[in-house]
Amino acid sequence: MGTVVDAANTEANGSIAEKKPTVVFVLGGPGSGKGTQCANIVQHFGYTHLSAGDLLRAEIKSGSENGTMIDDMIKEGKIVPSEVTIKLLQKAIQESGNDKFLIDGFPRNEENRAAFEEVTKIEPEFVLFFDCSEEEMERRLLSRNQGRADDNIETIRKRFKVFLESSLPVIQYYESKGKVRKIDAAKPVEEVFESVKAVLKAKDEKAAV
Ligand SMILES: Nc1ncnc2c1ncn2[C@@H]1O[C@H](COP(=O)(O)OP(=O)(O)O)[C@@H](O)[C@H]1O
Ligand SMILES: Nc1ccn([C@@H]2O[C@H](COP(=O)(O)OP(=O)(O)O)[C@@H](O)[C@H]2O)c(=O)n1
Ligand SMILES: [Mg+2]
Numbered sequence: 001m002g003t004v005v006d007a008a009n010t011e012a013n014g015s016i017a018e019k020k021p022t023v024v025f026v027l028g029g030p031g032s033g034k035g036t037q038c039a040n041i042v043q044h045f046g047y048t049h050l051s052a053g054d055l056l057r058a059e060i061k062s063g064s065e066n067g068t069m070i071d072d073m074i075k076e077g078k079i080v081p082s083e084v085t086i087k088l089l090q091k092a093i094q095e096s097g098n099d100k101f102l103i104d105g106f107p108r109n110e111e112n113r114a115a116f117e118e119v120t121k122i123e124p125e126f127v128l129f130f131d132c133s134e135e136e137m138e139r140r141l142l143s144r145n146q147g148r149a150d151d152n153i154e155t156i157r158k159r160f161k162v163f164l165e166s167s168l169p170v171i172q173y174y175e176s177k178g179k180v181r182k183i184d185a186a187k188p189v190e191e192v193f194e195s196v197k198a199v200l201k202a203k204d205e206k207a208a209v
Contacts, residue, residue, distance in 0.1 A: 021093060023122050026104040027171055028130030030159045031137035031144070032185045033192060034104045037130065040193045041102060045200050048098040052106035055088040056080055075149050077158035079108050079166060082115035090120065102128075109166035113173065127174045128199065130185035130192070134160055 024047070026034045038049040056074065060067045066084055073080050085106060093101060103124075107113035116122070137160075141151050150159065174180050181199045185192050 019099065020122055021098075022100045023124045024102050025107065025124045025127045025174075026102050026130070027108075027127055027167065028185060029132060029134070029137050029163045029167075030156065031139075031141040032130035032132040033140075033189065034130055036189055037128075037183075037185075037192060037196055038102045038104050040189075041196060041200065044197070045100075045204075046098075047100045047102045048092075048096045049102045049104060050089055050092050050096075051104040052085050052089065052108070053104075055092060056085065059084075059088060071149070075155060077150060077155050077162050079112065079162065082107075082112045085112065086116055086119055089116075107170050108162075110169060110173075113170050124174070124179060125203065126179045126181050126199075127171065128196065129171055129180050129182045131182050132185040136186050 026038055028034050035051060035054075038047075038051070041047055042049050053074075056070050060071045060074075070080055070084065089103065089106065107116055138153075138156060141156050142153070144151050150156070171180060183192060183195045183199070187195075
């Protein structure tokens with residue numbers, strides 16, 4: 001005790017503040033490759049991958065009281081109220097034992113963003129934005145073959161509309177704060193990962209200075 005680190009973690013009221021986890025938001029349209037690239041990042045950089053969509057799908061499977069509501073919203077491509085999603089994210093963060101997270105597919109609208117900030121007081125280090133044409137994303141979603149209830153052309157069209165109307169403004173918000181690292185996600189998986197690595201290495205090098 002009494003080290004410089006302890007002093008830095010001591011708030012003005014004298015309590016020891018818990019160190020906030022490092023968070024990178026991973027955003028991009030449906031099918032842009034967020035999940036695929038997060039799996040690669042986990043292998044190389046020691047992050048824990050938290051997919052908001054995966055957590056919501058697990059919640060449906062668990063038979064929770066919110067399950068039917070979440071299922072209905074996913075089938076319509078709508079965004080589940082942040083209260084539900086943030087609780088799932090917080091639980092996963094606590095249970096992980098890690099302090100570095102890739103939060104994939106969240107925040108997806110202004111309500112998600114503002115509520116997460118308000119509840120957790122966590123600011124993302126940066127936002128990885130996977131930029132890809134709708135044509136390519138549609139092709140990928142229609143051949144994803146994971147048995148997802150929302151990978152059909154009707155729901156895909158709704159998800160694209162929600163992405164343009166609700167999710168892009170969140171990316172623009174972080175852009176205005178200089179936090180967006182845009183990646184050309186239309187290239188093959190390995191090439192996209194080269195771009196991702198360049199961004200993450202730049203962060204590590206900065207942290208080491
Ligand atoms: N760069 C890529 N080129 C071609 N197919 C890709 C690429 N990245 C991902 N895919 C495939 O596209 C589908 C959607 O990828 P996924 O990672 O699930 O995207 P997201 O999480 O953004 O919806 C998957 O079947 C995946 O294997
Ligand atoms: N923050 C989030 C993330 C996903 N979701 C829901 O989960 C669906 C699937 O999200 P996902 O991130 O797994 O989808 P992909 O972008 O990976 O294809 C979304 O279309 C929403 O209905 C949500 O409501 N809120
Ligand atoms: Mg995904």
